[in-house]
Amino acid sequence: MKSIRWKFMLTCFLVVFLPIYFLNRKAIDSFDDFTSKALEDEMTSHGFMIGEQYKAMVLNSHTKDGSTRDKEFETLLKIYGPKVQSRFRIVSPKGIILFDSGKKSMNGVNIANRKEIAMAMTGKYGARWALSEDRSHVFYYTASPIDHDGRLACISYVSRHTGPITKAIIKMALDQRIALICSLAFAVILSAIVAQTLTRRLRRLTRSAMLYAQGKAILDLQVGGNDEIAQLGHAVNHMASEIEKRNDYNRDFISAVMHELKTPITAIRGAAEVLQQGAAEKKEVRDKFLSNIRYESDRLTRMVGELNELTKLDADTLRGHREAVDYCQCIEDTLERLVPTFDEKHASFSISIPGEPIAALIMPGRIEQVISNLLENAFRYTPPSGHVELVVEQDGDSIVRTIVRDNGPGIAPGNMDKVFDKFFTTEPKDVPREYGSGLGLAIARNIVENHQGRIWVESEPGKGTCFYFTLPTA
Numbered sequence: 001m002k003s004i005r006w007k008f009m010l011t012c013f014l015v016v017f018l019p020i021y022f023l024n025r026k027a028i029d030s031f032d033d034f035t036s037k038a039l040e041d042e043m044t045s046h047g048f049m050i051g052e053q054y055k056a057m058v059l060n061s062h063t064k065d066g067s068t069r070d071k072e073f074e075t076l077l078k079i080y081g082p083k084v085q086s087r088f089r090i091v092s093p094k095g096i097i098l099f100d101s102g103k104k105s106m107n108g109v110n111i112a113n114r115k116e117i118a119m120a121m122t123g124k125y126g127a128r129w130a131l132s133e134d135r136s137h138v139f140y141y142t143a144s145p146i147d148h149d150g151r152l153a154c155i156s157y158v159s160r161h162t163g164p165i166t167k168a169i170i171k172m173a174l175d176q177r178i179a180l181i182c183s184l185a186f187a188v189i190l191s192a193i194v195a196q197t198l199t200r201r202l203r204r205l206t207r208s209a210m211l212y213a214q215g216k217a218i219l220d221l222q223v224g225g226n227d228e229i230a231q232l233g234h235a236v237n238h239m240a241s242e243i244e245k246r247n248d249y250n251r252d253f254i255s256a257v258m259h260e261l262k263t264p265i266t267a268i269r270g271a272a273e274v275l276q277q278g279a280a281e282k283k284e285v286r287d288k289f290l291s292n293i294r295y296e297s298d299r300l301t302r303m304v305g306e307l308n309e310l311t312k313l314d315a316d317t318l319r320g321h322r323e324a325v326d327y328c329q330c331i332e333d334t335l336e337r338l339v340p341t342f343d344e345k346h347a348s349f350s351i352s353i354p355g356e357p358i359a360a361l362i363m364p365g366r367i368e369q370v371i372s373n374l375l376e377n378a379f380r381y382t383p384p385s386g387h388v389e390l391v392v393e394q395d396g397d398s399i400v401r402t403i404v405r406d407n408g409p410g411i412a413p414g415n416m417d418k419v420f421d422k423f424f425t426t427e428p429k430d431v432p433r434e435y436g437s438g439l440g441l442a443i444a445r446n447i448v449e450n451h452q453g454r455i456w457v458e459s460e461p462g463k464g465t466c467f468y469f470t471l472p473t474a
Helices: 004-064 070-083 115-121 163-213 228-276 283-319 327-341 364-381 440-450
Strands: 087-091 097-100 126-131 138-148 151-161 323-326 348-352 359-362 387-395 399-406 454-460 464-472
Touching (some): 004 087, 115 126, 228 283, 327 359, 327 387, 359 364, 359 464, 364 399, 364 464
Antiparallel strands (some): 126 138, 323 359
16 A cells, blocks of 8 residues: 555545544443343342332241232232333242233242342342344343241342343444444545645656656645645755756856866877977977876876865765864964975965964864965065965954965956955966966865855955855854
């Protein structure tokens, strides 16, 4: 059973059927117990009354005037028994029937072997139930001992069939079955309507998603309502929109990569062809073209490494372990490792870091990469007579801001919006790129944004450039 519709309908069926069924059984059993107890109490009361009547009309008449009123008592039993739908018998202490209200009298029959009579013969109340000979009715029997002058005078024996109770129980069960069937039919119909309403939208959503996955349609689901299925439809639409954006980004990225790789590959191929055509025979020419091949190969290797770095950043963001560290100490450790690697002829350098710790939840290795890229750019474009400064400051209680400032040539206003684009550099396109591939700032932006931070640049041509990035504190 794979369909949600059938699972929903079966669940509704069981939710209706099981409680009603067991409640009906409980109600019938409770009714049966109640009526049986009430019947037994009624029969016991009638038996006690008949026993007292027997004492008054038969036993006492023997003791007063020596005459009996047996006929009158027997007539009383014959009249009273049918009125209360019971059979009354007076049984002697030895278990012999003395009087019987039944149509077929059993006077003189010894019934001492019956369990309830045997109980009454010992002075205790006895009762039992049994099927009739044709097994069409259930009879209930009560035997009440009747005392007279401190001894057992007789046993008032009452029997009654439970036909009216059985009929009432059968009718009650039938009515409950009808109610159960009607309830189940209503539940099934209602659940089928609700299930169809739910699954119709789900099937439409599934069909559209499959067509979109196969590239046969644009995913634009119009799911009505305000329930969870509608929210799922909106979420799928949003996911499709993000996928389209990612696909556009990937296409643009691949196109840019192909364009950037084409330049060093063309240069290497051209140098190799020139060497093959005879230029290799001249040492000066050969060394020049081999140097060009080596330069372009190094540049190509560096570019591939940076591209690989970009592809790993998102995965590192998902899987990377962020540490709660003192951000100021982290920057000091980073500078201690980085500054000695820069060219000895670089501009002067100063730092300004608060003396108090600032806690931040970061991946230290990635933040070191950002600092390295920003300082490398600052020293690259700042003359040795210039100055580069790194500042760390807290902005409120939840943000720490890092500033890399230089007094180099600055950035032209037309390039301000492009500096973080992949492969963008301020060097002219017809001049070989001496310092990299234009991916450093793109990598820095990716790292900062994956830390839920922000990075931007301010610059004035001729006066220098200032890069800012912020990170949330821990």
